[in-house]
Amino acid sequence: MNDVGLIGLDYLWRVILFGSDPVAEKAIHLLKETYTSLGPRLVNNQVEIHEDLIGSCSDRLRASHDTLRAYIIQQQQQQPHEALVTEKDFANRSRQETTRMCRLLKLLQEYVNDYDCEFQMREERTLLPLGRAHRGKCFTLVVRFPNQGRQPEDIEIWTHSNETLATVRRRIMARVKSTNQTAALSATAGVNASLIQSQVVGHQQPTVQQQQSGMLTAKLSQSNTAVAGSPDSSSDSSTGGSPQHAPSSYQDKRINPFLCQLADLGSQLQHAQLRDAARNLLRQLPADPQAIERLVAASQIPLVVSSSPTVTSSEETGPIQSPSELESIFIAASPSTILYHLEVAYSLLMPANLSASEKTSEFQLGFILRGGIPL
The missing domain is CATH 1.20.58 (Methane Monooxygenase Hydroxylase; Chain G, domain 1)
Structure with a gap:
């Protein structure tokens, strides 16, 4: 066009x-x-x-x-x-x-x-779609580098089903650059995405759930420029960015609540196709920033000040008995909105990326101290 x-x-x-x-x-x-x-x-x-x-x-x-x-x-x-x-x-x-x-x-x-689609853009994303923003099923990924006339070299990586190929490629390069036998390689060497033949890693990961391990065949190549999406195309401290010009980045902030309304309308009319279509589109978009802000604000670590010097630290940080602020997010809401907030909360508790970050740890601790979501 x-x-x-x-x-x-x-x-x-x-x-x-x-x-x-x-x-x-x-x-x-x-x-x-x-x-x-x-x-x-x-x-x-x-x-x-x-x-x-x-x-x-x-x-x-x-x-x-x-x-x-x-x-x-x-x-x-x-x-x-x-x-x-x-x-x-x-x-x-x-x-x-x-x-x-x-x-x-x-x-x-x-x-x-x-x-x-990650296979088309070959880029890591900071804002993952909600359907892949949580940590998936963990499994062992064996990366094999075939060498002519020599025994193939294998690297084992502990990964999960929602991790993208671009993230796996970055981790492979971090492992390869740390080994002595590849120290002579130039800094521009990368794992060429076009040379990776995946057997278990796909866009929607359809076969990972039935397997405990998988294998990738990779090849190292040297070039004068960094491979797009490789660790050398950005600083080592970079965590990757959302793809430029991705349509999900320009969604109206009101679209997520509206899609929940459409899903509820489909449930009310017993129209499964409308309900599932709205929920599937919600999972293709990043989590609603307003929903994240509400959950993070409701899960702030409470400041409990005790006047007694004999109170132990475990007693000071015990679960709060009035988790109404956090619980109110999941009460008096429509079924689709409750389901959406549960999925957003799960992606914050078990994120696909940066699971060991300070923000994640703070949210997990605050979520527990606030009482979580009672059944």
């Missing part, structure tokens, strides 16, 4: 919203490919393009949600002798609006996934 003012774009949106399922499926794919295949003139305008597509989807989602919600309220408030909204009319309208919302959610899922 070389120009955002495409002829027929409005018609393509109409096909997505009102067309039959097979035709709408092709229209979704075409629109996603159009917005992800940018010409040279539009590469620098990716932020505006992300906002344009995401904003268009969000506006249409809200319109369908508000229409269906108003229809539900009208049906609930009508008197028994009135026939303003019949069961048949409500079923037809509900089916139309939920179908449109599911298609829009699918478009957003494919669009975000196309940009955020």
Whole structure:
């Protein structure tokens, strides 16, 4: 795409919203490919393009949600002798609006996934998607470096199923650079991502859950420039950054609560496709900053000052008996909101990256002292 003012774009949106399922499926794919295949003139305008597509989807989602919600309220408030909204009319309208919302959610899922796929960008991320922000199942990864005429060299790495390939590559390089036999290699040597053949590490890690160990075949290469995404492309103290121009970085701050509303609406209507589509999109996005702030603020380590000098430190830091502030986040909320806050809390307690950081330790301690989340 070389120009955002495409002829027929409005018609393509109409096909997505009102067309039959097979035709709408092709229209979704075409629109996603159009917005992800940018010409040279539009590469620098990716932020505006992300906002344009995401904003268009969000506006249409809200319109369908508000229409269906108003229809539900009208049906609930009508008197028994009135026939303003019949069961048949409500079923037809509900089916139309939920179908449109599911298609829009699918478009957003494919669009975000196309940009955020680690195998395409080869970059580490600071803000991981919520679905991979927590520590996964741990297993041993054997990295093999084949040598011609010699026995292959193996390195064992303790990793987990939600760790990205870019992070694994950085850890491999840290191990390789610390060995004596590779000390003669130049600082620009890196593990080439294109030469890594993964058997168990994938974008969604589909096979790791059934295995206790896996193997990667890697090859060291020397070049005049650092390999993109390798440890040498940034300082040793860097923890990696979120990919530039990732669409999930430009999501409206209100989108996460709204997606929880869509999931609740799907549960209310017993529409599993709408409920699951909204929750799956939530897991593809980074955790809501406002939800993180609420959980961190409610899990602050309490300052207990004792007037008795004989009180031990363990008594001073014992669990607080009134964890109402933390517990209130999970009370009087909708089911999807409670589930979302639980997933965010789990990602803070068991993060995929930086599990030994000071902030993580402080949150874990404060969470326990505040009483946690009672069952």
